[in-house]
Amino acid sequence: MRSYRSMGPTHIATNVTTVDCHKQVRTWRLLRTIMELLIPTCNCTFVHTTDDHPSSTTTNHPKPTTSSTSFSSSSSFLTGTIFGYKKGKVKFCIQSNSTSPNPILLLELAVPTTILAREMRSGLLRIALECSSEQTNSLLEMPVWKMYCNGKRVGFAVKRKPSKTDMEVLRRMKSVVVGAGIVSGKEIGCQEDDILYLRGNFERIRGSSDAQSFHLIDPDGNINQDLSIFFLRSR
Incomplete structure (x- = not known):
C-alpha cells in the first residue's frame, strides 16, 4: 500500500460550531468525498439520510435510510x-x-x-x-x-x-x-x-x-x- 493512503484526519474547515449547520454539512460532504478518493480499490457504499449530517452514518448497525450513494473509481x-x-x-x-x-x-x-x-x-x-x-x-x-x-x-x-x-x-x-x-x-x-x-x-x-x-x-x-x-x- 502506497504511503499516501496512510494519513491522519483531513480537516477542510476550522472553527465549526454546533450551531453552524451549513458549514458542518458542507464540511462533512467534502470529507466524505476525500475518503472516497483515498479508497480507490473497492466499491464503497456511504449510507446517509437526506440531511447529510455526520451523525446519520453508521458502520456497525446501519439504519433504514431514504437514500444512498454508491462509489467506484478509476485511476x-x-x-x-x-x-x-x-x-x-x-x-x-x-x-x-x-x-x-x-x-x-x-x-x-x-x-x-x-x-x-x-x-x-x-x-x-x-x-x-x-x-x-x-x-x-x-x-x-x-x-x-x-x-x-x-x-x-x-x-x-x-x-x-x-x-x-x-x-x-x-x-x-x-x-x-x-x-x-x-x-x-x-x-x-x-x-x-x-x-x-x-x-x-x-x-x-x-x-x-x-x-x-x-x-x-x-x-x-x-x-x-x-x-x-x-x-x-x-x-
Missing part, C-alpha cells in the same frame, strides 16, 4: 510538477508524461513558494481545491478554486494558460522523471530569481464527475514526501 498515471520562483507563487502542472509539450492542467496556487516549502518540511502535504456546483464545466476546466493547504484556508487557486517562461521551465525539466531541484533564473532570462521544483509520477483517481485527486508516487522513498491534491465540486 491512471501522469507526470506532476510543482514549481515556482523563490519570491513568487507556486504552480502545479499535470502532463501526460515528462516530455509532453502540452500540459493537461496548469494552476497558480494561492501560496508563495517559501510558504509551501515550509508546509512540506513535515513530509506530509494535503491540498484541497473546491469549486462551486453552479459551474457546468468539466471538473479540471474550472477557472477558480477555493484552496485549503493542510487544513487551512489559504485563498484561491486559478487556472492559467502556460506562459513562455512556464513552457521553457518544463522544457528544461523534460529529462527529469522524478526529483527536485533548481532551475537557474539566468538560463530562462530572469536575472533576479531562481525556480524551485518538485517533479514525480502521480496517480490520478477519478471518483466521479465532481471529484478527482492526484497522489504522488514514491515507492522507493527517494522524494520523502507524502503529497495529495484533491479537486472537489461541492453540491
Whole structure:
C-alpha cells in the first residue's frame, strides 16, 4: 500500500460550531468525498439520510435510510510538477508524461513558494481545491478554486494558460522523471530569481464527475514526501 493512503484526519474547515449547520454539512460532504478518493480499490457504499449530517452514518448497525450513494473509481498515471520562483507563487502542472509539450492542467496556487516549502518540511502535504456546483464545466476546466493547504484556508487557486517562461521551465525539466531541484533564473532570462521544483509520477483517481485527486508516487522513498491534491465540486 502506497504511503499516501496512510494519513491522519483531513480537516477542510476550522472553527465549526454546533450551531453552524451549513458549514458542518458542507464540511462533512467534502470529507466524505476525500475518503472516497483515498479508497480507490473497492466499491464503497456511504449510507446517509437526506440531511447529510455526520451523525446519520453508521458502520456497525446501519439504519433504514431514504437514500444512498454508491462509489467506484478509476485511476491512471501522469507526470506532476510543482514549481515556482523563490519570491513568487507556486504552480502545479499535470502532463501526460515528462516530455509532453502540452500540459493537461496548469494552476497558480494561492501560496508563495517559501510558504509551501515550509508546509512540506513535515513530509506530509494535503491540498484541497473546491469549486462551486453552479459551474457546468468539466471538473479540471474550472477557472477558480477555493484552496485549503493542510487544513487551512489559504485563498484561491486559478487556472492559467502556460506562459513562455512556464513552457521553457518544463522544457528544461523534460529529462527529469522524478526529483527536485533548481532551475537557474539566468538560463530562462530572469536575472533576479531562481525556480524551485518538485517533479514525480502521480496517480490520478477519478471518483466521479465532481471529484478527482492526484497522489504522488514514491515507492522507493527517494522524494520523502507524502503529497495529495484533491479537486472537489461541492453540491
